[in-house]
Amino acid sequence: MTKDLCTLNEQGRDEYFMTEALKEGKKAYALGEIPIGAILVHNGEIISRHHNRRELDQDATAHAEVLVIREACDLLKRWRLTGCTLYVTIEPCPMCAGAIINSRIDRVVYGASDYKGGAVESLFNVLSHPGLNHEPQLQAGILADECAQLMKDFFKERRKSRRSTQEAEGSALEMR
Numbered sequence: 001m002t003k004d005l006c007t008l009n010e011q012g013r014d015e016y017f018m019t020e021a022l023k024e025g026k027k028a029y030a031l032g033e034i035p036i037g038a039i040l041v042h043n044g045e046i047i048s049r050h051h052n053r054r055e056l057d058q059d060a061t062a063h064a065e066v067l068v069i070r071e072a073c074d075l076l077k078r079w080r081l082t083g084c085t086l087y088v089t090i091e092p093c094p095m096c097a098g099a100i101i102n103s104r105i106d107r108v109v110y111g112a113s114d115y116k117g118g119a120v121e122s123l124f125n126v127l128s129h130p131g132l133n134h135e136p137q138l139q140a141g142i143l144a145d146e147c148a149q150l151m152k153d154f155f156k157e158r159r160k161s162r163r164s165t166q167e168a169e170g171s172a173l174e175m176r
């Protein structure tokens, strides 16, 4: 862990790492991907950072959380990610919550809730299901406003560009 991080309390560290996850989200935004970023921290060090790559890879499973979990398993040469904390800007979906359980990650920190598809507290409570034998520690709401705003801006812009495409197509039809 760097010296600066040692002087911070847990919330300060969570905000620091969430800022890094947000940077990944912003990269996704610039690429036209849904702007979700994730960071995997092992012993206080970032060992993997990714953003959603579904369009780039044309892969339905290329969510930021799955990508950092895969890379961390590769780097640490083990599938059990004990000693790791996952930071992600938006509440994980059912697939990613499943990957979190299966990789035995110690702690999960996320920014904004996803009321339509979140599998941690919104739609399902996968990470705290009493029937499962692994329950990671949970922290929600870190830099929630910034994380949610990035998504709102993205979808607003996308709707706008779709509308202008439709308008352009409409006027092209009128010209015929």
Ligand SMILES: [Zn+2]
Binding pocket: 063, 065, 092, 093, 094, 095, 096, 097
């Ligand atoms: Zn996911």
